[in-house]
Amino acid sequence: MRRADRLAELVEIIRDGRLHTARDLAAALEVSERTIYRDMDTLAASGVPVEGERGVGYLMREPVFLPPLALSLIELEALALGMAIVGEAADPELQMAAESLLGKVEDHAAVRRRSPRKWGFGVYAFETARAGFVHMPLIRRAIRDGLVLRIAYRSIADEATERDIRPLQTEYWGRVWTCSAWCELRAGFRAFRIDRIETCAETGRRFAPEAGKTIEDYLAHVAEHNHAEGRDP
């Protein structure tokens, strides 16, 4: 069973998205290069999207993981419900991801359900939540990669402003999505209803976590002022 472990570790190593030569991998795993080539064959045959190019090295673009994990029925239900909600209440990018994820799982699970009526959940999202979907992929990327965004925002009081923000987190409130960010205009934390963001674009600038301006600071700040239980911006 050590071979299986080695394959898993191989994936662990190359999924950092960088180039790896067979020599390095062989050294890291303490096997011969030949074995690495054989393992790569095996992985490719198992559907792992690993690309090898002669003279270059091995590369895995999509980060993947392949845990042979065991789910209980209730966990399957949680997964199905979660994906149903995401499929309704999030932007198309996430929707498609949710759909494909659930598809993969259902395929493999080959769940014998008594009726074709799948899971017994229905999910219905609010229009106001949907309105913000356009900007969400960009905002998510900004959170991941630390991009400063310029947004045109119309507040509930109907005041329009343009400002640069450092997005920290998106929040789902059941009816609307918000984005919490460090606002460079106000030099403070602000939460924006995503459906009220009129335009949203990269500035080209990036930001790094900065003391006093991180998500942890924001959450601490919020916790001090109110217990946001059921609050609804």
Place this chain on the structure above:
Amino acid sequence: MRRADRLAELVEIIRDGRLHTARDLAAALEVSERTIYRDMDTLAASGVPVEGERGVGYLMREPVFLPPLALSLIELEALALGMAIVGEAADPELQMAAESLLGKVEDHAAVRRRSPRKWGFGVYAFETARAGFVHMPLIRRAIRDGLVLRIAYRSIADEATERDIRPLQTEYWGRVWTCSAWCELRAGFRAFRIDRIETCAETGRRFAPEAGKTIEDYLAHVAEHNHAEGRDP
């Protein structure tokens, strides 16, 4: 790689929830019983919840699946968001399932995220949604197993009734959970806000899908009358 395939097939066979003896399994897979015993060891060591009892056979109670599947980053995000929502907006049973599922995935994924602050999502559920959590595990079970439930219900107009229902589906509306059911009192489809169900218990009776009273009939019925887009009971 044939051993791995055999293990996968073993799981395929025993996850029907019925008893299997080593002899049968050995015959089915064309290996010796001794090999089956060894394979069972391996599976157990890998965390597959298979139970063997002397004199009885092998049994797998929890339906499991173990697809070595590959998820993209965006699918992981969808999963994390979904589990975050379920963790906030569903009853404790599902909450725990969501948590444990996400835990399993994160363990194995060993995702290197830049900050310990995980995923960049926040989810805040409504109190009214939470209020219905008590009844949800029972309702879910009733949907799965076709149980007739007796509920004490207080309508929005504040009228209290007691009735027997055949639960068909639960719906999540962002703010509240509802349960659609065939109502035996009114002899028609009704949707109940779960937070307004005061008591909820099994009647001991069961129901089988019955023409005109199934979830498909209900959905068709609803589709005829309105496009429930954003409607909010």
Place this chain on the structure above:
DNA sequence: ACTCAACTGACGGAAACTGTCAGTTGAATG
């Protein structure tokens, strides 16, 4: 032409797997 590194094929030794056999154990049953 040269370098790089992925790839391929062959072969022998090492390691892991498998079947056979001969038991033991725990629970249920007559």
Place this chain on the structure above:
DNA sequence: CATTCAACTGACAGTTTCCGTCAGTTGAGT
């Protein structure tokens, strides 16, 4: 209490698979 059932365990030999070594080939870039 003896019997049956079927899960389990240990040992050993034969087989299969895996791995390292070696000696190449291929494709892309410089």
